[in-house]
Amino acid sequence: MRKNIVAGNWKMNNNLQEGLKLAKDLEAALVGKKVNCDVVIGTPFIHLAPVAAAIDTTKIGVAAQNCADKASGAYTGEVSAAMVASTGAKYVILGHSERRAYYGETDAILKEKVLLALANGLTPIFCVGEVLEEREANKQDEIVNSQIKNALFNLSAEEFGKIVIAYEPVWAIGTGKTATSEQAQEMHAFIRGVLAAKYGEKVADETSILYGGSCNAANAKELFDNPDVDGGLIGGASLGVDKFMPIIEAF
Ligand code: PEP
Numbered sequence: 733m734r735k736n737i738v739a740g741n742w743k744m745n746n747n748l749q750e751g752l753k754l755a756k757d758l759e760a761a762l763v764g765k766k767v768n769c770d771v772v773i774g775t776p777f778i779h780l781a782p783v784a785a786a787i788d789t790t791k792i793g794v795a796a797q798n799c800a801d802k803a804s805g806a807y808t809g810e811v812s813a814a815m816v817a818s819t820g821a822k823y824v825i826l827g828h829s830e831r832r833a834y835y836g837e838t839d840a841i842l843k844e845k846v847l848l849a850l851a852n853g854l855t856p857i858f859c860v861g862e863v864l865e866e867r868e869a870n871k872q873d874e875i876v877n878s879q880i881k882n883a884l885f886n887l888s889a890e891e892f893g894k895i896v897i898a899y900e901p902v903w904a905i906g907t908g909k910t911a912t913s914e915q916a917q918e919m920h921a922f923i924r925g926v927l928a929a930k931y932g933e934k935v936a937d938e939t940s941i942l943y944g945g946s947c948n949a950a951n952a953k954e955l956f957d958n959p960d961v962d963g964g965l966i967g968g969a970s971l972g973v974d975k976f977m978p979i980i981e982a983f
Pocket of ligand 1: 907908965966969
């Protein structure tokens with residue numbers, strides 16, 4: 733069966749000392765708790781190695797928020813998938829809408845990043861989602877379908893089995909405006925159908941599809957209760973243990 737996952741995305745928040753404290757506080761809060769999901773934290777690059785060394789990464793997985801679309805070489809300022817993997821991180825968030833919007837990440841670039849992440853043993857948490865104008869024009873299915881098709885459908889079924897999808901309607905990210913439980917379930921079921929048509933029911937059934945966009949302690953349970961919602965990618969509410977733990981415990 734597919735896994736339930738609650739993954740935090742710290743974005744560009746927390747200096748190293750603050751990030752280490754947050755990771756250790758989360759680990760302490762999880763002691764003695766029986767949680768029904770995998771827990772992941774997506775930290776800035778510089779936090780990856782010290783955070784992975786400071787916590788038990790079999791209990792809290794560590795994720796990068798990006799990796800380069802090139803394997804190695806003269807790409808000043810970039811961080812490769814191999815470097816990410818060498819820190820002890822097991823995941824990489826790819827295709828976040830902030831990367832697409834502010835750093836020009838296209839489906840073609842993301843396709844390369846996904847391949848490099850997989851080649852280095854990382855699990856991509858691949859983000860898809862429509863902007864407000866697309867939702868208002870009822871184009872969300874078309875947009876999400878093309879994001880998945882263009883960046884992921886070159887993968888074999890075996891490779892695709894290692895992908896986690898995060899549906900993040902862009903209009904819901906950091907806005908306090910969550911998709912309704914019905915909107916989330918409808919899109920997650922649509923995505924699962926797209927995956928089934930390409931890779932078959934088994935692969936589709938086994939793919940974890942997370943919801944992201946202003947998910948918090950108050951709405952997590954209702955969202956996660958949907959049959960096709962397998963957890964969340966959590967931005968703002970992952971920056972405090974008091975806010976993140978109730979989301980983890982919503983399962
Ligand atoms: C995100 O950045 O992936 C996200 C879902 O952010 P927030 O939870 O703050 O909306």
